[in-house]
Amino acid sequence: MGERVTMADVARAAGVSSATVSYVLSGKRAVAPATRTAVEAAVDRLGFTVNTTARSLRTGRSSLVALIVPDLANPFFAQLAAALEEGVRGLGLHVVVCNTRARREEERALLAEAVQQHFAGVVITPFRLLPSDLRPVVEAGVPVVVSADVPFGPVDQISPDARVATRQALQCVTSGGRRRIAVIAGPRDATGGDPRLELLRALALQFGTSVPRELVVRGEHTREAGAAGFGELLGRRHPPDAVFCANDAIAVGAMDKARELGIEIPEEVALIGHDDASFASLVRPQLSTIRYPAAEVGRLAAQLLRERLDGREVFRTVKVKAEFIRRASA
Amino acid sequence: MGERVTMADVARAAGVSSATVSYVLSGKRAVAPATRTAVEAAVDRLGFTVNTTARSLRTGRSSLVALIVPDLANPFFAQLAAALEEGVRGLGLHVVVCNTRARREEERALLAEAVQQHFAGVVITPFRLLPSDLRPVVEAGVPVVVSADVPFGPVDQISPDARVATRQALQCVTSGGRRRIAVIAGPRDATGGDPRLELLRALALQFGTSVPRELVVRGEHTREAGAAGFGELLGRRHPPDAVFCANDAIAVGAMDKARELGIEIPEEVALIGHDDASFASLVRPQLSTIRYPAAEVGRLAAQLLRERLDGREVFRTVKVKAEFIRRASA
DNA sequence: GTGAAAGCGCTAACAC
């Protein structure tokens, strides 16, 4: 049992030095065809696989990619995780998941660890983190991919381009004659403020309306917060006839509360989510939402990481088109 | 930047040898109080953290725990992952997620890797894997925790105790006068057959009914398969008036199809899921389901792992009570 | 109670 096979074993079996075995495997220097064949045969015969721990110690670079997200139980992030894992598996890397529960301390702790252990990469959806928290990571030479709505400094980044989709959503809502547009936004201290809210505000003007301050409420990105926020909005003297939510979990919570209050959606209040998490099509009425493709984001993160490990020096920002998915709730 | 701090640095700063630093940190041999204090001060001052790669190389044991699941995008597994991660973080371990998409080849490949790289542990929900596939892992000394309905041999295991819950579900269904009970089960080649189906069959007899062969259909654990299965069942000459599903995703698919066919749930057909994945309470009508607590399973897996790393030799099987959650669909 | 030193398996100079 066990009996780990080392490069030295392979070298002995193939009648070469362990350096040659290493070079055959890495392709980092030319090897005579006959030698290569002999080594490969020995590798197969003995069932050798490289010890990534030893490799990491020697190269000073771990094989781990940290995926740092606020809430793994949100299907959006779970899908992202699955896609990322698939994307980096071929590179011999492993994805370690880190659930921060939207807490800055955890976000920071995990970044610190990524630096200390010299991770192969970090993919992060910052929630309460500041861009400056990333600097030491980048400076330590750990590739960072940020998925965020707002620019996050000198890192590779994936961001939604939600302008068209948001405009369509507004079109959908206002063409029905709705004018009192509300927003259930994320917490005030979230990273980057609330770009989704700001985009909406800017575009609302184009539709001859606006998002008044008294129709903006805030909370965590959870179902519970959504219910609370919706309740608050509907208690206003002039309640809204359309509510945009920062993500789908919030929207679902809003729907819970609407039912509780006996408010018809979409007849009395139109409801629009964000992300198109897997459950958006499950609730009734089905949730209209601004779709941001989690799997695509995961794939892209893997690609950006790979490019950087391949030596790309400049930072890239990739925009991913969001898409308005009209269902029944608006 | 970078400038990794090593034990040697700490040792120098504290005026001791690196061995002593190691012993202070591990507590594996007695250290004079004064020495301990000096070392701890140096550790703090320099911001030292142990290099897990070097430690792993030396001890022959990686700090990774593989979580091998069929479908990470299923919130059930995402929640399990989050809980497991939380449970092992304090041990200095990392959870690497592995999505097998229910394919035996991937399950096997990941187990092989866990052996080769001497992972600190494996937590697996086998889907098409055979118990014999686990033997080499256990023999290699890698702690394995299996989450499965059926006994899986000499490993630590977490299993549902669904007898009471299933009885309650049957009670609920039959007390309404329903007699034609159908099942949408998992694939025929899934690991361990279909214990949920068998349990249901056994208990059905106690309620003076049965699950006839022609009312059992099979498919993957997906929404799509659920829709297909439900369509198939309702096409039978004598369609069912109650349908039990192997998991909630299947049940949701069944609900999709019911709506498409204009079949009222629960009036015409009662529907019962399994797991209580987060979306069970989102669909309308809300899904009655046999709840199996994902977070609890994740926590327990972490605990079993910890116990084994602490030296427990015997294998444990922990039963987790499932619970019938009655909502609107049955 | 403490230190010296070997060595885990690999990579990458450096030498030929």
Place this chain on the structure above:
DNA sequence: GTGTTAGCGCTTTCAC
């Protein structure tokens, strides 16, 4: 085109 070898940072035996 190939081999020799130092050394990554830690743990642990052995010696004192």
